[in-house]
Amino acid sequence: MNSANMNDFSMDSRSLAGALSAKLKAVREAGFSQITLCAEDLVGHPDGVDAAVASVQASGLAVTGFQATCDFEGQSGPLHAFKLDLAQAMLCLCQALRCPLLVLPASRLPSDTDDAHAVVRGLRQLAMLAIPLNIKIAYQGWAGGARVQTYLQAWDRVCDADMPNLGLSLDGQEVLAANTPQDDLLADLEMLDPDRIFLVQLTDLLTHAGQPLRVLPGDGAHHEALAVLVTSLHGLGYRGSYNLAAFNADYAAMPAQHVAQRARGSALWLGQDVLQRSVPLPNQIRLRRSLTV
Amino acid sequence: MTAATLITPGSDREQIVEGDNPLGLEGIEFIEYATAKPQALGQVLETMGFKPVARHRSREVLLYRQGGLNIIVNAHAKGSPLSDKPLISAMALRVRDAATAYRRALDRGAWGVPTHVEVMELNIPAIHGVGTSRIYFVDRHQQFSIYDVDFTPIPGVDQHPPATAGLHFFGIVQYIGNDRSEDWTEFYRELLGFQPLPPEQRFGILPKGCILRSPCPSASRFYIQLIEPEAGVLDVEDDEGLHRMGLGSADVLATVAELSRRGVEFVSSISVQTSERGALSKTWLGSVSFEIVHDVRG
Numbered sequence: 138m139n140s141a142n143m144n145d146f147s148m149d150s151r152s153l154a155g156a157l158s159a160k161l162k163a164v165r166e167a168g169f170s171q172i173t174l175c176a177e178d179l180v181g182h183p184d185g186v187d188a189a190v191a192s193v194q195a196s197g198l199a200v201t202g203f204q205a206t207c208d209f210e211g212q213s214g215p216l217h218a219f220k221l222d223l224a225q226a227m228l229c230l231c232q233a234l235r236c237p238l239l240v241l242p243a244s245r246l247p248s249d250t251d252d253a254h255a256v257v258r259g260l261r262q263l264a265m266l267a268i269p270l271n272i273k274i275a276y277q278g279w280a281g282g283a284r285v286q287t288y289l290q291a292w293d294r295v296c297d298a299d300m301p302n303l304g305l306s307l308d309g310q311e312v313l314a315a316n317t318p319q320d321d322l323l324a325d326l327e328m329l330d331p332d333r334i335f336l337v338q339l340t341d342l343l344t345h346a347g348q349p350l351r352v353l354p355g356d357g358a359h360h361e362a363l364a365v366l367v368t369s370l371h372g373l374g375y376r377g378s379y380n381l382a383a384f385n386a387d388y389a390a391m392p393a394q395h396v397a398q399r400a401r402g403s404a405l406w407l408g409q410d411v412l413q414r415s416v417p418l419p420n421q422i423r424l425r426r427s428l429t430v
Numbered sequence: 431m432t433a434a435t436l437i438t439p440g441s442d443r444e445q446i447v448e449g450d451n452p453l454g455l456e457g458i459e460f461i462e463y464a465t466a467k468p469q470a471l472g473q474v475l476e477t478m479g480f481k482p483v484a485r486h487r488s489r490e491v492l493l494y495r496q497g498g499l500n501i502i503v504n505a506h507a508k509g510s511p512l513s514d515k516p517l518i519s520a521m522a523l524r525v526r527d528a529a530t531a532y533r534r535a536l537d538r539g540a541w542g543v544p545t546h547v548e549v550m551e552l553n554i555p556a557i558h559g560v561g562t563s564r565i566y567f568v569d570r571h572q573q574f575s576i577y578d579v580d581f582t583p584i585p586g587v588d589q590h591p592p593a594t595a596g597l598h599f600f601g602i603v604q605y606i607g608n609d610r611s612e613d614w615t616e617f618y619r620e621l622l623g624f625q626p627l628p629p630e631q632r633f634g635i636l637p638k639g640c641i642l643r644s645p646c647p648s649a650s651r652f653y654i655q656l657i658e659p660e661a662g663v664l665d666v667e668d669d670e671g672l673h674r675m676g677l678g679s680a681d682v683l684a685t686v687a688e689l690s691r692r693g694v695e696f697v698s699s700i701s702v703q704t705s706e707r708g709a710l711s712k713t714w715l716g717s718v719s720f721e722i723v724h725d726v727r728g
Contacts, residue, residue: 225541265539265620268613269558271670301612 145414146404147171147201149338149382150178152353153393157182157189160393161196167397169404170197173240173380175204179230190233200236201378202275202306202336203227209241210259211248211284217259224263232270238335239267240275240306243282243291256284257297264300275306275335280314287311292329304333308382310340312366313359314349323369331374338382339363339407353383353396354403364411371412379407450645452534452623454526457650458599459568459576460493460500461675462520466512467715468492468505474714475501477693479594484581493581497593499677500577508546515717518672520556521602522566523622524650528555531567535621552579557621560604560614561671565622594692595685600633600678600723601653606670611640614656618642624654634676634708634723649727674718678725682706685722 148169153160157178164172174193182189193200205227209220231239241263248255264274278291285291288307295303307329312322341357343350354363367379381400388396408414465471472482472492480494480501489506504519505512525531532555536542540557543564554576556564570576583589606614618624624642632641639657646652653676679685686696686709695712696704704710709722 261620262537262539265617266541268539268617269541269560271607271610271613301616 143168143401143404143408144170145379145408145412146400147173147378147380148397148400149173149204149380149384151175151204151384152382152388152400153396154389154391155393158192161192161198163393163397165196165198166394167401169397169401170199171201171378172196172198173202173204173382174200174234174236175206176227176230179234186230186233193234200234202238202240202380203231203234203236204240204242205231206242208244208246209263210244211250211256212244212246212259213250213252213255216246216249221262225266228263228266228270228272231272237271238273238275240277240336242277242279242306243285245281245283247283254297256294260294260298260303261300264298264303267302273302273304273335274300275304277306277308277338279308279311289325289328295333304335305329306336306338307334307370308338308340309363309366310338310342310349310351313340313342313362316362319365322365326369326373329373331370331376334370334375334377336377336380337367337370337375338380339367339403340381340383350385351383352385352388353381353399355406356383356399356403363407367407367411450623452645453523453531453567455623455644455646456524456526457644457646458652459522459524459566460502460520461518461599461602462502462504462522462564463516463718464504464512464519465516465715466505466507466514467516468503470715471503471516471718474718475503478689478711478720479597479692481587481591482584483587483589483591484577484583486581491581493577495589496591497597499593499597499599514715516715517717518563518602518675520564520566521559521672522554522568525567525569528567528569531555531569532557535567538620540621552576559672560606561669563672595688596680597685597722598678598725598727599652599675600721600725601655601676603636603655603657603673603676603721604671605673606656606658608658610670611656611658615640615642618654627653633725634721635702635705636708636710636721674721676721676723678727679722680724680726682708682722682724685709689722 146169148164150160150172153163179186179189207220207223207227209224212220228239260276267274276291276295278285278287280286285294288305288311292305295305317325339354340351341354341359341363343352343357381403463471468490475494479496481496482492483495484493491506492503494501494503535557543556543558545553545556554566554568556566559565568576615626623645627641627643639655642654644652683706686704697710697712698704702710707724711720713719
């Protein structure tokens with residue numbers, strides 16, 4: 138098996154237990170070239186943020202995305218000012234990591250204003266802050282969001298905000314949990330602009346006491362649905378990264394190396410069997426999009 | 431349509447929207463270079479017809495001027511050491527109300543720049559621009575100027591030297607990364623009211639990239655030209671920054687002749703040739719060049 142088949146996949150640090158250095162080592166040793174990080178990975182480093190950033194850069198891993206759970210959009214007044222400061226700090230961390238993508242899960246806070254445009258205005262503001270830093274914003278609907286709970290709702294807000302560096306983070310869990318018929322799913326996905334899907338988060342699901350448990354692709358009960366999702370996105374033209382984002386108490390109790398190796402199996406299954414990627418030639422070069430279209 | 435929208439005469443028949451000028455933008459107040467070699471840059475500027483007219487009260491900063499063009503040469507290192515290669519570190523925009531412009535920009539997602547003023551100096555609000563550059567907002571340009579407060583005139587020097595061959599500010603060229611034209615177009619459109627020109631509308635002899643027109647009145651209108659890297663096979667990381675100034679001239683060939691007499695050399699190659707449309711100076715100090723663009727100002 139060749140690790141070049143894994144170039145489209147990143148490992149989410151939240152899937153792994155332990156300190157940042159242990160996570161980086163495990164991900165690297167499992168053959169990944171990309172990782173997705175969150176603020177806790179950096180601010181929790183015993184030697185501080187600068188040391189954390191240095192260790193990420195020394196690992197050789199590219200940071201695909203930076204998760205910023207800051208409940209930013211939809212607020213006003215002093216709360217908005219507070220959240221703005223937090224969001225700016227997140228962008229600075231993202232820039233320090235040389236990470237091109239800030240992933241923004243929809244805010245858990247109910248809007249404190251009657252202004253229906255507050256969410257869109259907030260998204261525009263955040264995207265504008267990101268432009269000089271050359272960072273894209275991937276907005277993600279999720280079940281915990283107060284106003285935006287699905288990727289279609291998130292897509293509507295992205296379209297309303299209409300910023301060139303604002304797009305979508307699509308969480309596979311939502312698709313699997315909804316159990317949408319394949320034709321309807323395809324119709325929904327066709328509403329999206331594949332160039333504005335900046336990240337796809339992949340997870341499989343197991344049901345435990347009526348609650349969904351996020352597990353790595355291949356560890357769950359939704360192989361077929363997951364394969365349909367990935368091939369559908371590929372067919373629509375999505376060529377971005379897939380982030381393996383499965384976190385649960387069981388993975389948190391395992392050594393990071395063990396979980397990272399399981400994630401390697403997920404990536405190879407998705408890359409070889411589902412997407413049927415050919416192995417790139419050594420010393421591959423990436424053509425610019427404008428030249429390859 | 432906002433109250434700031436300009437509508438041409440004849441609006442009783444048809445509405446021809448010229449575009450918003452939300453900040454009351456009225457042109458460029460100054461361009462600032464940062465360099466560890468201010469004297470070397472000063473020589474370049476003097477060759478281009480600028481004269482040193484004033485010094486900053488508290489910092490190693492000089493003001494050069496010709497006609498309506500002001501250039502600040504800043505050798506005052508703020509933390510990290512300055513490069514020997516001069517860098518365009520700021521542009522200052524004349525606006526109707528600097529404080530309002532600053533707050534409006536912050537509301538729309540600009541990064542504010544903390545200012546560090548000394549006693550009796552002006553607090554000029556600024557936002558972050560491309561790279562490490564800043565965009566200042568200046569509203570004191572009619573009754574008295576910012577230089578009256580922060581600068582001391584150099585004794586015996588004409589404070590308002592005439593422009594060489596009618597040179598005036600035309601624009602600024604900004605180098606950007608791959609696929610970044612849309613981002614920067616939106617940045618300047620949303621924060622400052624710039625509008626992209628159609629691809630067929632070009633100036634000078636270097637027509638590449640995307641040109642944004644400021645919403646200023648025609649007498650002080652200027653342009654920002656966004657240029658992505660040459661199309662190549664490798665998708666590389668790209669530095670972004672303000673690259674060169676464009677100076678307008680009603681008679682490019684006469685201006686080039688005058689500047690050549692002063693010692694300015696112009697690029698003459700297969701792809702770049704001086705013509706009635708424009709000219710490009712050779713590069714000094716590894717980073718400083720000026721583009722002359724045909725532009726008639728009333």
